[in-house]
Amino acid sequence: MESLGIVTDHLRPWVERAAICAYELGVEPAILTQCDDCDVSHLADVALSGVEVHSPEAVARAAADVEGCVGLLSWDDALIVTTATAAALAGFPHPSVRGVQRARNKYSMRRRLDDAGLPGPRFGLVSDPAQCAVVVDAVGLPVIIKPINGTGSALVRRADTLAELDRHVREMQLLAAETVSGLFTRAVPDPDGASRIPAEAFLVEECLTGPEIDLELVVRDGRTEVCLVSEVTFAPDSFRESFFVHPPFSVPPHDVGALENAAAEVVRCLEIDNCTANMTFMLTPSAGPVLVEVNPGRPGGHLLAAMAWHGRGVDIPSEATALGLGQPGPSRGDSRLPAVAAVSFYPREFGTVEEIRGLVELRQHPSVISALTMAGPGDVFTATRTIYPVVALVGGFTTRAELLDLHDELTSLVEIDVRA
Structure with a gap:
């Protein structure tokens, strides 16, 4: 067989x-x-x-x-x-090897998109704190600093001053070098330039403003299909997602069309093909959709695959697997829910998770389709390490206001105890 x-x-x-x-x-x-x-x-x-x-x-x-x-x-x-x-x-x-290499190397991706004239933030590379002033002169403030191959918002920082950027660079160099998985200490290939070790150079980008929108794509033989468009809401003063919601209530239809066109342009520019991809855009007031990142070759994280199934009838994991086998895409299901969201529940403070309470009550709530634990006792939640102890897929709402009320209600059910 x-x-x-x-x-x-x-x-x-x-x-x-x-x-x-x-x-x-x-x-x-x-x-x-x-x-x-x-x-x-x-x-x-x-x-x-x-x-x-x-x-x-x-x-x-x-x-x-x-x-x-x-x-x-x-x-x-x-x-x-x-x-x-x-x-x-x-x-x-x-998948196109060059495509996934560019997408997984954020500095390579930024250069490629910039060379093609696609909208994007001003950006630079910092390998030494002494370079921060030069980069700030070119990029401005505030900025976002991140590893060139980051995942799950790991080591993403915002700097509003030159001193803050300098401090972040020094701290991130130490943290990246000590990462147990080796994610930031192995060289990352670049099809258009030299390979780089992420712990030795960080990407600095102009801080964008506007709603953050997530897209799930299937790219097959040069054809891009947008299978899910969801809006992201973050926990206060952090890069941790509070919830994803489809449809994106605050985004008018013409902007959804612009996002889908922008995603297709990114696919063509980076030469992504024969894989699924997760893309994040910022819908900026001046330039319209601007790409934040691409995660090629896999379904989106969190519960985005479940959202695509319940909201659009698209089985993204099966699509990704079929592409890996060179098979046609699986049959599509019927769209089930007019609106669906993926909600995250975090500890109220940093520390080591000791106990999670309220899961039974959460799962019994009539608006909860499913609830999962993605971390548990012993897992550590810090400013530099995001974990998702509890996530839930929810329906039963028709407006953003109803979702916000539901989010508050569900959050009151879940208690995540940590020790400092």
Whole structure:
């Protein structure tokens, strides 16, 4: 029987969903992991451990050892470029390698879009605090500073003054170098320039204003389909999402059309193809839609895939898996809900999670479709490390005001105890 190699460093939550998608599409999942002691017997009959998953050549060799392997897949941001490159080496269906390389390297992405004349923030690169003044002269203040390969808002900072930017750069250099996963200490390829180690150089961007909009895309053989448009609301004074909502109530239809056109332009410019992609735009008052980031090769995080299914009848994980196999897209379901949202619940203060209370009451609420725990006791919540202890998919509202009231009501049900 044919099989799909699922590439992961450890047993992460998305692996189970990818394995289920493989079964549903008629192939056996095979787990290729560097973990030597992960039990994946409940997910797949075939598993290879000790694979150097950050080496495309090693992943391609591992795939050759799997009987009937016809494709490779990873939804881990740190492994998407490696897996696409390995699939190309093995002769399997694969996303455009240059496209995912540009999208996963935010500095490469900014240069490419700027060279094409697409709207974007002023930006620069800082590898030494001594460069901050020069970058501020070029970019202005306030600015956002981030790793070139960041994920999940990790190490994203805002600086309103030169002194604040200098302090952030020094702090981020230390934190990035000490990241246990190695995300910021491995070189990131750039198809249009030199590879860079993220811990050694940070992207500084002009701070944009306006509603933040998230798009879920399926790109197949050069054709871009926008499958979900949702508006993001953040927790006060942070980059942590409070909720995503579809449809985006505050965005008029003509701006939704402009966002969809802008997404298609980004896809063409970066040469993204044959994968799903998650895009975030800022709908600015002066330039219209401006790209914030692209996450290629995987479904959007949080509960965006569930929102796409319940709101639009599109199974994004199955679409992503089918693309990894070179299969046609799965059949679409009927759109079910006129409005759907994904809500996050956070501790009230930083610390180590000790207990989560109120899950039964949350799940019994008539507006809650599902509620999941994505972190638990022992997980650490800090200003530099965002976790999602509880997330819920909700319906039963028709306006933004109703959603805000529902958000407050649900938040009152959940208690997340932490210790300092």
